Amino acid sequence: MHQARTTCPYCGVGCGVVAELAGERIVGVSGDSEHPANYGRLCVKGSALHETLGHRGRLTRPRVDGVEVDWETALSAVAQRLAATRSEHGADAVAAYLSGQLLTEDYYVANKLFKGFLGTPHLDTNSRLCMASAVAAYKRSLGADAVPCSYEDLEEAELVVLVGSNLAWNHPVLYQRLKVAKTRNPLMRVVVIDPRVTDSCEIADLYLGLRPGSDARLFNGLLTWMADRGRLDRVYLEKHTHGLEEALAAAREEDDSVEAIAADCDLDPERLETFYYWFSSQLHVVTLYSQGINQSSSGTDKCNAIINCHLAGGKLGLPGAGPFSITGQPNAMGGREVGGLANQLAAHMDYHTPGARDRVTRFWATESLVPTLPEGPGHKAVELFESIERGEVRALWIMATNPAVSLPRANRVREALETCPLVIVSECMADTDLLDYADIVLPASSWSEKNGTVTNSERRISRQRGLLPPPGEAKHDWWIITQVARRLGYGEAFDYAHPAEIFDEHARLSGFENADSSKRLFDISGLAGLDRAAFDALLPIQWPVTAAAPRGTARLFEDGRFATPDGRARLIPVRPREPEQALSEARPLRLNTGRIRDQWHTMTRTARAPRLMNHRAEPFIEITPEDALALGVGDQQLARLRGAGGDYLGRVRLTKGQRRGEVFVPMHWSDRFSGSARMGSLLEAHLDPLSGQPESKHGAVALESLPVAWEATLLVADDLPATPGWCMESAYWARIPLAHGQRWQLAGMPEQADRDWLAWLAGHLPVTPALWLDDPAGGRLRAAGIEDGRLRWWLMVGPPAELPGLAWLDERLAEAARGEALSPERRRRLLAGCDDGAADSGPVVCSCHQVGQKAIVAAIRGGEASVEALGARLACGTQCGSCIPELKSLIEEQRATHAEEEKAPCEP
Incomplete structure (x- = not known):
């Protein structure tokens, strides 16, 4: 057994992970106590990382036109078909769609190949779906895609505002860090602004449940409220910004009284004014915002409305203050650093920046190769698939994402993919929706195998280390891209043998002709020149990393100088707009x-x-x-x-x-x-x-x-075929993986009310029913399939609420997989689905310790009336803490139930 440090592949918090390895297996993970993003904490997803590994279900061989081939054949097919498309239809007919799941080194070589040498501008990423508006707002106001804050600002803040961010569920470790900070500083206040009452409200001193889409109106009101009450930092504004009067004028185009704003936002005026007073009264304010702000047809304006208020109050560039966009994916920021968005060049340079295109061209040029960078931006994500639909883009390479599910108008995206002449998919899993549309499938490495860097929400670069060999013939994305580039004739520019060499080139480009790094803030030239050993040992560090800041930079704009041409930030006029997707009688x-x-x-x-x-x-x-x-x-x-x-x-x-x-x-x-x-x-x-x-x-x-005639639950051993007919014949179905099998939730259409279940089972499963208990009048049935004394499947027809806890049945499937026959007593208990007297613990609340709702409610009724008491008795809430808000809700619900019972009149 030995340990290795790496980085979690989930959200943008970027937690450090310590993996326990036994040979070529990761047998456990824990939080890295030395990593400054999480200091040892992990959420339940991170804690379960080792449970997501294994070769089962992985892609292990390339496929071309549905046929497994060797790598030489696959790489040659990719190169030949891309070259043919480009030759016949032009560079604009070729495109790539990338993902925040890629490492920075993967992203770098992809951007270099497509924009630099294939000459197409059409390279975008799924980060467009979550972070693009925050990026555009930072650039419009501060001059650069540069989050000014650090996580430590949460400990320094006097007021933390969560806007459109369910931090407790989406960034659990950061939420726990905020919760601890609030405990240590009783004077800290937390405000949650969200249409939904989420688990993040557990620590809120004030909750504003605003009308969806009204965020810009709320923050415009804050700006004018501050101005009208003398709460602007006039010295900071005059010295470091432009645009205050224009921003105020736009905000005043509508009635800016608290009452009018509250009415438009559907809020109580007194609560709204409390927020305005708190924000304007404190200097150390952090506003954390995420998809609830970004994912809007006016998301950029909403972000700028927030930034305006921070600039107007001088609440930026000092400890515990700033507008803080929380990234959704583990490497959304790393992808942007290397030009992963369609409107970017590499190293945070843009097409519109004078000299940028020429600078990147000269840096990437070799003795015999000169890049042909496009002259302007390409199609952004949704536009890209619309161009495929129109037949303009004819070759698409998708890496580590699934646009067939995640994009709006997903059915039209699928139709576009169906008609695209060439779809190349780099993927690690063998069972994703997207593979149905792929002409060429390239098996890629995954977390625990990939080797490179990622950048989290606070600009912190961390190492993701390759701990295990990829299964079968799976390869790293950077290697696949490099090999294709060589077959296209660009080998001289893609002569990489290790991700350390790619990172070095990336670092050198960030400092290339960047003497005034205040204008190009992204600069990690201080990390250039690392050999493989130094790259492998790289510790987490925040950019910029330069000769002047060799240990990195925790906080930006402390000197009040911004990355704009004149060094001043811009307050942006914001005119609130309603959502484009309007409600109607048909869709109310x-x-x-x-x-x-x-x-x-x-x-x-x-x-x-x-x-x-x-x-x-x-x-x-x-x-x-x-x-x-x-x-x-x-x-x-x-x-x-x-x-x-x-x-x-x-x-x-x-x-x-x-x-x-x-x-x-x-x-x-x-x-x-x-x-x-x-x-x-x-x-x-x-x-x-x-x-x-x-x-x-x-x-x-x-x-x-949804009218249904019946509902059923079917448990099937993993080695039995999952028959698509179950799905096609059902009004509703859901597949739920178990530890040792698959659970299927099924519901039948009204015309299936008289289904002969025993005949159906015999026709759909290779093992016929051995036990059954039928209640036709009540519409209930339980049955089990047994082969050689082993449980192979189990069925209950009836509402899911009648299910026993399924852990007992899942263990019987595990015994079957080990070749163990059922004991006579367990065979007798099969139709009940549990041991005699066993209690169903209900839906799981604490995933870390698998503690169910019924067990928790019973403990509360038994006198355990605090989260701490429940933790001592059941262990729930004692590991990652994500379930604590739900535990508190259950405690409150039981208190309310008990109070109602106390008030109820006694029976005569």
Whole structure:
């Protein structure tokens, strides 16, 4: 056994991880106590990283036109077909779509190949879907895509404002860090501004549940409130900024009274003015904002409205202060550093920057090769797929992302991919929706195998180390790109043998002709020249890293100089706009979308850890009890959302944290896990005109009950085939991986009310029913398939609420996989699904320790009336802390229930 340090591959917090290795296996992970991003903390996803590994389900060989081939054949096919497309249709017919899951070194060589030598501007990334508006706003106001803050500013702040950010679920480690800081500093205040009451509200001193889309109006009001009450920092404004009067004039175009703003935002005026007073009264204010701000057709303006308020109050460039955009992906920032967006060149240079194109051309030129960089920006993500639809882009290379699920109008994206003459996909998993559209499939390495760097939300570069060999013939993305470049004739410019050499070139380019680094803030020239050993030993460090700042830079703009031509920041006039996706009689509900606590993106990694499926096992629709009653749907009932581009089926969850007239759905489910739960199909493709970011937070939908004749749960051993017929014949289905098998939730259409289940099982499964208990009158059935004394499958027809805890049955599938026969007692208990007297612990609340809701409620009723007491008794909430807000909610619910019971009149 030995240990190795690396970086977590999930959100933009960028946590350090210590992996425990035994031979060629990672047997456990823990937080790196020396990493300044997390100081030893890990969320439940990070803690389960070792459970997501293994060769099962991985892509291990290249495929060309559906046939497995060797690497030489695959690489030659990629090069020949790209070259042929470029020769026949021009450079603009070639494109790439990348991902914040790539390492910086992968990104660098991809950008260099496509923009530098293939000469196409059409290289974009899925970071466009989450961070583009924040980037555009920083550049418009501060002059550079440069987050000014550090995580340590959370400890220094007097006021922390969370806007459009469910930090507790989406960046759990940073949330725990904020929570500890608040405990240590009782004077710190936290304000949460969000249409939903989320778990982040647990530490809020003030909650503002604003109307979706009204954020710019709220912050414009803050700006004028500060101006009218003498709360502007006039000295800072006059010395370091431009544009105050224009920004104020735009903010005053509408009635700027607190009452008018509160009415437009659907807020209580007194609570709104409390926030305005707190913000203007404190100097050390950090505003953390994320997708709730960015994912809008006016997201850039919303970000600038926030930045305006920080500039106006001088709340930037000092400890505990600044507008802080929290990154969604582990390397969204690293991708932008090397030019991963369609409107960028490498090293934070832009097409519109005088001399930038020539500078990159000269740096990349070799003795015999001169790059042919495009003259202007290319298509941003949504526009890129629209150009494929029109037949303009004819060759697309997609790496480490799944636009068939994540983009708006997802069904049209699939149609575009279907018609594209050449689709190349670099992917590590063998079972993703996207592979159905790929002409060439290239097996890529994944976390624990990849070797390079990532950059987190606070500009901190960390090493992601290759700890295991890739399975089969899988290769690193940088290697694949380099090999294709060589076959295209560009080998002299892509003569890399190790990612350390790519990183060195990247570092040198950042400092190339960058004597005045105040204008090009991204500068890591202080890291140039590292050999392989020094690269491998690189410690986490924040850019800029230069000769003047060899240990990095924690905070930007401390001297009040910005990366603009005159060194002054700009306050931007913001005119609030309503969401483009308007509500209508046909679609009267406002749709909100987002991440959930235990899943990541399209679940290709997290679904491999079955305990991460237990908190929210199926796609769902959150709605208020009042709206549910009016629409005729009940809690845990199946329902359908109808959107502009398709339908979404999920299980209704009633919540008092939702606003009336609004619904929330998760972004994670794909066709590999459910039949119709791709949230992208509900959304129109309305874009921010500056950033190109889609409006994913403001859909318009209708909701209706899904009529079903029955519901069933089928557990199947892993080595039995997963028959697609189960899905095609069902009104609804969801696949939920277990530790030792697969769980299928099925629901039948009304015309299937009289299904002969025993005949259906015999026709769909290779093992016929051995045990069954049938109640036709009640519409209930339990059955089990046994082969050679081993459990092979188990079925319950009836509502999921009647299920026993499935851990006992899953262990029986594990015994079967080991070749162990059922004991007579366990065979007798099969139809019950549990040991005699065993209690169902209910839906899992604490994923770390697999503690269920029923067990927690029983403990609360038994007198454990605090989170600490529950932790001592059940261990819930004692590891990553992500479940603590839910534990507190359960405690409050039980207190309220007990109070109602106390008030109830006694029976005579």
